[in-house]
Amino acid sequence: MASATAFKNWLFRWRSDGTGPIVLRQRRIFILPTGVAFLFATVLIVMLLGAVNYNLALGHALVFLLAGVGLSGMIHVFRNLEGLILTGGRAEPVFAGENAHFPLHLANSRRVPRLALEFRAGDGVPVVCDLPSEGRIRIELPVPARQRGWLLLPRVRLSTRYPLGLFVAWSYLHPSLRCLVYPRPINRPLPPLAFAAAQGERHGQGGQEDFAGLRERQPADSPRHIAWKAVARDFDHRPLLVKQFAGGAQSELWLDWRQLPPGADSESRLSILAGWVLAADAAGVLYGLALPGIELKPAQGAFHRQLCLETLALYQQP
Amino acid sequence: MSTAAPETLDRSAVPWLFATALATTLPHFAHQPTGFSALAGLLFAWGAWLWWRGRRLPSRWLLALLVAGSCAGVVLEFHTLLGRDAGVAMLFLFMAMKLLELRSRRDAYVVINLGYFLLLTHYFHSQSIGTGLWLLGAMVIVTATLIRLHGGRASTPGPTLRYAGLMILQSLPFLLVLYLLFPRVSGPLWGLPQDAAGARSGLSDQMSPGSIADLALSTDIAFRARFDAPLPKRDQLYWRGPVMEDYDGITWRRGPIFGPAPAVVALSAPLNYEITLEPYEQRWLLALDAPTALPPESGLTPSLSAVSRGPLSQRLRYAVSSALSYRFNTQESAAVLKRDTLLPAGRNPRARALAETWRRTGANPEGLVQRALALFHDQEFAYTLHPPLLGQNPVDEFLFQTRRGFCEHYASAFVVLMRAAGVPARVVGGYQGGEINPVDGYLVVRQSDAHAWAEVWLAGRGWVRVDPTAAVSPARVEDGLAASVPATRSLPALMGVDASWLRGLRYRWEAANNAWNQWVLGYNPQRQREFLTSLGFPDPNWRTLAPVLLAACGSILLAVTAWTLYRRPHRDPAQRLWQRALRRLRRRQVSCEPWETPLALARRLRSERPELAEALEAAAEIYCQARYGTGPANLRALRAAVARLP
Numbered sequence: 019m020a021s022a023t024a025f026k027n028w029l030f031r032w033r034s035d036g037t038g039p040i041v042l043r044q045r046r047i048f049i050l051p052t053g054v055a056f057l058f059a060t061v062l063i064v065m066l067l068g069a070v071n072y073n074l075a076l077g078h079a080l081v082f083l084l085a086g087v088g089l090s091g092m093i094h095v096f097r098n099l100e101g102l103i104l105t106g107g108r109a110e111p112v113f114a115g116e117n118a119h120f121p122l123h124l125a126n127s128r129r130v131p132r133l134a135l136e137f138r139a140g141d142g143v144p145v146v147c148d149l150p151s152e153g154r155i156r157i158e159l160p161v162p163a164r165q166r167g168w169l170l171l172p173r174v175r176l177s178t179r180y181p182l183g184l185f186v187a188w189s190y191l192h193p194s195l196r197c198l199v200y201p202r203p204i205n206r207p208l209p210p211l212a213f214a215a216a217q218g219e220r221h222g223q224g225g226q227e228d229f230a231g232l233r234e235r236q237p238a239d240s241p242r243h244i245a246w247k248a249v250a251r252d253f254d255h256r257p258l259l260v261k262q263f264a265g266g267a268q269s270e271l272w273l274d275w276r277q278l279p280p281g282a283d284s285e286s287r288l289s290i291l292a293g294w295v296l297a298a299d300a301a302g303v304l305y306g307l308a309l310p311g312i313e314l315k316p317a318q319g320a321f322h323r324q325l326c327l328e329t330l331a332l333y334q335q336p
Numbered sequence: 337m338s339t340a341a342p343e344t345l346d347r348s349a350v351p352w353l354f355a356t357a358l359a360t361t362l363p364h365f366a367h368q369p370t371g372f373s374a375l376a377g378l379l380f381a382w383g384a385w386l387w388w389r390g391r392r393l394p395s396r397w398l399l400a401l402l403v404a405g406s407c408a409g410v411v412l413e414f415h416t417l418l419g420r421d422a423g424v425a426m427l428f429l430f431m432a433m434k435l436l437e438l439r440s441r442r443d444a445y446v447v448i449n450l451g452y453f454l455l456l457t458h459y460f461h462s463q464s465i466g467t468g469l470w471l472l473g474a475m476v477i478v479t480a481t482l483i484r485l486h487g488g489r490a491s492t493p494g495p496t497l498r499y500a501g502l503m504i505l506q507s508l509p510f511l512l513v514l515y516l517l518f519p520r521v522s523g524p525l526w527g528l529p530q531d532a533a534g535a536r537s538g539l540s541d542q543m544s545p546g547s548i549a550d551l552a553l554s555t556d557i558a559f560r561a562r563f564d565a566p567l568p569k570r571d572q573l574y575w576r577g578p579v580m581e582d583y584d585g586i587t588w589r590r591g592p593i594f595g596p597a598p599a600v601v602a603l604s605a606p607l608n609y610e611i612t613l614e615p616y617e618q619r620w621l622l623a624l625d626a627p628t629a630l631p632p633e634s635g636l637t638p639s640l641s642a643v644s645r646g647p648l649s650q651r652l653r654y655a656v657s658s659a660l661s662y663r664f665n666t667q668e669s670a671a672v673l674k675r676d677t678l679l680p681a682g683r684n685p686r687a688r689a690l691a692e693t694w695r696r697t698g699a700n701p702e703g704l705v706q707r708a709l710a711l712f713h714d715q716e717f718a719y720t721l722h723p724p725l726l727g728q729n730p731v732d733e734f735l736f737q738t739r740r741g742f743c744e745h746y747a748s749a750f751v752v753l754m755r756a757a758g759v760p761a762r763v764v765g766g767y768q769g770g771e772i773n774p775v776d777g778y779l780v781v782r783q784s785d786a787h788a789w790a791e792v793w794l795a796g797r798g799w800v801r802v803d804p805t806a807a808v809s810p811a812r813v814e815d816g817l818a819a820s821v822p823a824t825r826s827l828p829a830l831m832g833v834d835a836s837w838l839r840g841l842r843y844r845w846e847a848a849n850n851a852w853n854q855w856v857l858g859y860n861p862q863r864q865r866e867f868l869t870s871l872g873f874p875d876p877n878w879r880t881l882a883p884v885l886l887a888a889c890g891s892i893l894l895a896v897t898a899w900t901l902y903r904r905p906h907r908d909p910a911q912r913l914w915q916r917a918l919r920r921l922r923r924r925q926v927s928c929e930p931w932e933t934p935l936a937l938a939r940r941l942r943s944e945r946p947e948l949a950e951a952l953e954a955a956a957e958i959y960c961q962a963r964y965g966t967g968p969a970n971l972r973a974l975r976a977a978v979a980r981l982p
Binding site for chain 1: 420445449456459460463468475487499507510511521522857860889893896897901903
């Protein structure tokens, strides 16, 4: 068993291709006849017998010509892959339970189009695409994301039967691409704000007077809170910043690991926290995240949301 | 990008499958029974209509009913489901029915493989150049359908057909090598069914008034002959076929095939030639009178006709030699001489009475032959393709009433007269003359050259050929049929045509057909053995040929691989023009450093060579615009700017 895997490893070059572009060459393209080829060959043999029996000179010629077409089909299926250039792209993070989409850029330097290229990442859904002559396209390979954390792109099998379907040519690709998978969010009601306020003392919650820091301006922010001095200092390179004040009109929420029912395991706790992050973000409140050993100060916005989810995704991951 | 299941058949692939079905069955519509052709046409139309309107395909039980019905039809028509013609009819109908069952890709594969197979069945009817070309075109369509099936919607008709054509072009070397080297087996592998050779007109082994005249209306080629030596004179070109000895008063029938071997003494040097005989239903191998050496698998009848072992259902090429001057059976058995003076009692009394009066004058056999020929020559006898019908005493009616006849009338009447006068005589069937095709030098003998003459046995000289037709119409023997029949009579099309360009065209076409027959269709196991022996394989068999075949196919595969994978170096036309500009500068002792961009070069020239700077700057700007700018490259402006460089 182990030796078979080792043999496959050697034969199919199952090893990482790194992050650079992959150019398909003959060493990594494999060809085998398909079931259709056996049907075709059977038809040819019967035709040859007929041609011999009835002494049909042109029947011989037809059979030989078809055999030649079959053989040159083998070369053409090889050409459909040979010289193909693949480059990995950045995969957007997804939640567990969704499909991660790994982007691949395909480039064709030949003047003939490459049709019916079938990609299949791991045991995911196959993706079929056509590559125009001297063109480039971008495809996305769906891979089911089952667990939070980093999802590595599994080995990709690229195969094609174009043009004749008598032969299948395939190649294994292993670009090192990864996609971040957030915990699967579980919808629970947000912790009450009152509860958050009670916690506030510990975190130094204050009124409008207590300057707490700067953050990016949201469209809903009052112009009065814009930190004009900070903006003037570095106008070219920064978005508008607003001064953030603790307490007061800005309600603040702490999403705390310890608020969760003690019986829940850590994965469901993370899922609930992820659901809270999404809900709090949608509600437009300031929220902070507290995990054992990690604390993210209350803030708002896409970046904060991403940071929180990333923290949850990678919490206690190797 | 799509994730569609590949096993379903997309709607726009269906017209391709229809094209495949149509291209592979079309010639069969002419050969199939009318009912089958009509049914297939109906199924085609139905399938096309269903597709056009996007209707649901008929249910499986309906198709099963159709299959059962057509099987029953085939059994009714051919009385079997097996055999060649019944099998072809089944395939033909199945192809039409399959068009009502195009659901998955599997069905499409069935259509395509059935199509390839149907291509083969057309060769049962014809293996001519035209058929070959048509089937090559059909093969392009079938292969393009296969490509379209795998390429999906992205393979558009034009490029797909071109791709199929390219693949077939690339397979031609395989075809050539396999055709020449693949060890041929002499068929048949199993018993040839009775229908293998369709009814073809040709020489028959019996003769009644009118039978040869019918044959003479056909310009079909009976055989071709190739002579190494100069062609003998036309009046010596008597191609001997069956010898007819039994007469019932109307019809002449051939004598026995087996018996003592004929004794021929050649009086002239043997003439060697090769005959390519078109297939017909009989076993007679035609050869010039008198054959001396025969091909293998054949023999001579006691009456000096060459016969093959079996019916000549395939085109056959054989080498023969003949002696044009000969003595044949100077010692003949009494039984044969007696048989060849027999006449049916009560038939043709007037002819017999006439011969009786001749014999009573005491003339010797030679004199009697001369009397009979003089009768034909001096009286008002006419040579015609359309003789009047004759009754129960045909020779009497011909000799004393109608006096108009074709060669079989003359031969028959002459032999009856001779037998009645006591001279052993018999009718010989065959062909006379032929026409040289100036394009390839083959002598072409057509059905219209069919002829019958007589043979009499004279003591001391053996059997001697006498052609009574020549006494009536010497032109028939010297110039052929067209010259000897009045022009008002209907002759086969083209036979009497004088237009020389038409005749030249016909010679060329027949020479091309002959070359096709000789070199393509006639490449049989024997010719392959000769060819391979000439290549240096004294004993060609599987063991010696397999390595050669593998090596040849391997090298073709390599060549085709190189052809397919080779990429023409593709250079941008703008870049080519820029290189031209740089060459011009080099002549002016300005070189562009490898790291210099066009604009940097222009900047440098402004200080170093101001007289060149302006022209180069213009060219560099247009070049950068053409190569890196948006929109299509303005090559014309660039070419003009480069040309303006000093």
